[in-house]
Amino acid sequence: MKQVCVLGNGQLGRMLRQAGEPLGIAVWPVGLDAEPAAVPFQQSVITAEIERWPETALTRELARHPAFVNRDVFPIIADRLTQKQLFDKLHLPTAPWQLLAERSEWPAVFDRLGELAIVKRRTGGYDGRGQWIITESNQRDITDDLFGEVIAEKFIPFDYEVSIVGARFKNGEKRFYPVTHNLQQNGILRYSVTDISFPQQKSQQTQAESMLGKIMDKLEYVGVMAMERFVVGDKLLINELAPRVHNSGHWTQLGCAISQFELHLRALLDLP
Ligand code: ATP
Ligand code: MG
Numbered sequence: 001m002k003q004v005c006v007l008g009n010g011q012l013g014r015m016l017r018q019a020g021e022p023l024g025i026a027v028w029p030v031g032l033d034a035e036p037a038a039v040p041f042q043q044s045v046i047t048a049e050i051e052r053w054p055e056t057a058l059t060r061e062l063a064r065h066p067a068f069v070n071r072d073v074f075p076i077i078a079d080r081l082t083q084k085q086l087f088d089k090l091h092l093p094t095a096p097w098q099l100l101a102e103r104s105e106w107p108a109v110f111d112r113l114g115e116l117a118i119v120k121r122r123t124g125g126y127d128g129r130g131q132w133i134i135t136e137s138n139q140r141d142i143t144d145d146l147f148g149e150v151i152a153e154k155f156i157p158f159d160y161e162v163s164i165v166g167a168r169f170k171n172g173e174k175r176f177y178p179v180t181h182n183l184q185q186n187g188i189l190r191y192s193v194t195d196i197s198f199p200q201q202k203s204q205q206t207q208a209e210s211m212l213g214k215i216m217d218k219l220e221y222v223g224v225m226a227m228e229r230f231v232v233g234d235k236l237l238i239n240e241l242a243p244r245v246h247n248s249g250h251w252t253q254l255g256c257a258i259s260q261f262e263l264h265l266r267a268l269l270d271l272p
Pocket of ligand 2: 228239
């Protein structure tokens, strides 16, 4: 059986390793600073638990490795600019947005997006870091060095947030978990609740599967991907994607016959 190398050796990599164990799949989470020669690339499929990484001896080697699954998808999703462009190209609803390239654009931004804008770093933000809520009165908080490096998004007064985790296999087949309702505190995910008897569940599930399915097909993606969305009345707006296993899918470890971690390995190795 093939083995799997995971770029990154944090929690998600360890959970992938744990999922591989009963299947006899050896999973090696690898730290970014690992010596390339010490990593068992031969006979390995390569995946990642993160969407963006600094240049190191290891990541330089990986960036051109043919066994790195979804290698060319990571940079598209890791940059909010190209990620939002993808939604627009596929006509998928998302919060109105634009690149913030120069200070002189502020009046036009407020005209277009309304009085509250969320400014987000194009790359490297997580758990709500690298984000600012901006009005006309605090626009100086966006310092000169940030222009070009951030996008501005309309502030969405959503009812609640949901996500879906799904996987695409090499032959285009897809599998999805039930949509979960996510509760964040200070930008950090605290609870994910799935209730398949929830009245909106069925319509949200159908829509979410079709949207994430369209994205994964377009990218010819293989493996698990997550999509976060805002629910506003009967509208659903995509917030962002994660090209990997996701914290809103951790419940599948105990709640499903096949967890998101096992599903990712099955898709990568083309197992049933
Ligand atoms: P995480 O790593 O937790 O997924 P993140 O730092 O990648 O977060 P986002 O998911 O874009 O960033 O934003 C974090 C949270 O901020 C969202 O889950 C949501 O609660 C809030 N938020 C983001 N964008 C908007 C918006 N346009 N309008 C209102 N709230 C927003
Ligand atoms: Mg998020």
